[in-house]
Amino acid sequence: QFSCVIRVAIFGGTHGNEMSGITLVNLWIKNGKEIQRKGVETKPFITNPRAVEKCTRYVDTDLNRAFTTENLSAPSGDDLPYEVKRAQQINEIFGPKGSPDAYDVIFDLHNTTSNMGCTLILESSKDHFNLQMMHYIKKAIAPDSCPVLLTEHPLLKYSTSRSVAKHPIGLEVGPQPQGVLRSNIFESMRVVLKHALDFIELFNEGLEFPPCSVDVFRVWDKMDYPRDTNGNIIAMVHPNLQDCDWEPLNPGDPMFQMFDGTTVRYEGVGTVYPTFINEAAYYEKQQAFVTTRRETLVAGAIKKA
Numbered sequence: 499q500f501s502c503v504i505r506v507a508i509f510g511g512t513h514g515n516e517m518s519g520i521t522l523v524n525l526w527i528k529n530g531k532e533i534q535r536k537g538v539e540t541k542p543f544i545t546n547p548r549a550v551e552k553c554t555r556y557v558d559t560d561l562n563r564a565f566t567t568e569n570l571s572a573p574s575g576d577d578l579p580y581e582v583k584r585a586q587q588i589n590e591i592f593g594p595k596g597s598p599d600a601y602d603v604i605f606d607l608h609n610t611t612s613n614m615g616c617t618l619i620l621e622s623s624k625d626h627f628n629l630q631m632m633h634y635i636k637k638a639i640a641p642d643s644c645p646v647l648l649t650e651h652p653l654l655k656y657s658t659s660r661s662v663a664k665h666p667i668g669l670e671v672g673p674q675p676q677g678v679l680r681s682n683i684f685e686s687m688r689v690v691l692k693h694a695l696d697f698i699e700l701f702n703e704g705l706e707f708p709p710c711s712v713d714v715f716r717v718w719d720k721m722d723y724p725r726d727t728n729g730n731i732i733a734m735v736h737p738n739l740q741d742c743d744w745e746p747l748n749p750g751d752p753m754f755q756m757f758d759g760t761t762v763r764y765e766g767v768g769t770v771y772p773t774f775i776n777e778a779a780y781y782e783k784q785q786a787f788v789t790t791r792r793e794t795l796v797a798g799a800i801k802k803a
């Protein structure tokens with residue numbers, strides 16, 4: 499599965515207003531010492547330079563939704579949206595997606611305005627390499643925590659920049675406003691990446707990682723803000739829910755506060771764990787938060803061939 503040299507890319511600026519990843523990647527492009535590991539080729543890369551320049555999420559369309567087979571196989575031309583052209587270039591450099599030539603690992607660095615702490619995003623419950631890595635990171639940063647969000651879902655999964663790699667990993671750290679750098683958020687992203695690269699080095703040196711289990715939050719549903727018949731938002735995230743990412747939300751618990759002061763309560767079946775609560779970038783996606791359910795995944799042993 500792994501060739502001799504493990505190829506790793508670190509993406510910053512997939513969204514041009516998420517400053518931690520942009521800043522770290524630019525630092526590492528200047529001086530890569532911190533991210534060098536034995537037997538590992540690590541490439542720091544700014545994925546959406548035009549959005550970074552304008553300090554905006556994207557220019558034409560969301561790059562982190564653009565890596566569909568349809569986009570990647572579209573005949574290239576000047577009329578394509580900027581991010582679709584960029585997705586094709588990224589797929590050429592780091593992919594092709596789904597092929598043996600693709601990069602082994604891509605870390606994609608994001609910030610959120612939600613109070614999610616340092617979240618690892620996993621795209622497949624069957625990715626034992628990533629599960630082992632996440633297990634390693636969780637142990638390394640304890641007693642601090644680092645929740646794993648599993649985005650595997652028949653309808654809600656999206657085509658990310660990192661998905662061109664064999665093992666895609668999203669790193670989502672918040673709360674941090676768009677266009678702003680906060681030292682605590684910046685440092686926690688840096689620390690998680692350090693442990694991740696340490697893991698890859700140990701794996702590359704031939705260390706065997708025994709079977710383990712990893713607690714994850716699996717994406718369950720997306721919740722929109724209450725709206726009037728014209729589609730205008732008529733409520734806010736309820737104060738009891740605001741900033742309570744990863745905490746249980748039970749049927750009957752307050753969810754939204756209408757502008758007229760009344761409370762909208764959660765009416766689902768059973769306990770869910772909301773996250774991406776009040777994420778600024780998701781207003782345009784009609785999403786106030788996502789619900790997740792807790793699950794324990796088992797990772798088989800891994801060892802480099």
Ligand SMILES: CC(=O)N[C@@H](CC(=O)O)C(=O)O
Nearest residue numbers: 513562608609610619668779
């Ligand atoms: C706030 C934000 O941009 N979150 C990312 C999550 C991810 O990378 O999977 C996104 O929507 O693309």
Ligand SMILES: [Zn+2]
Nearest residue numbers: 513516608609
């Ligand atoms: Zn982002």
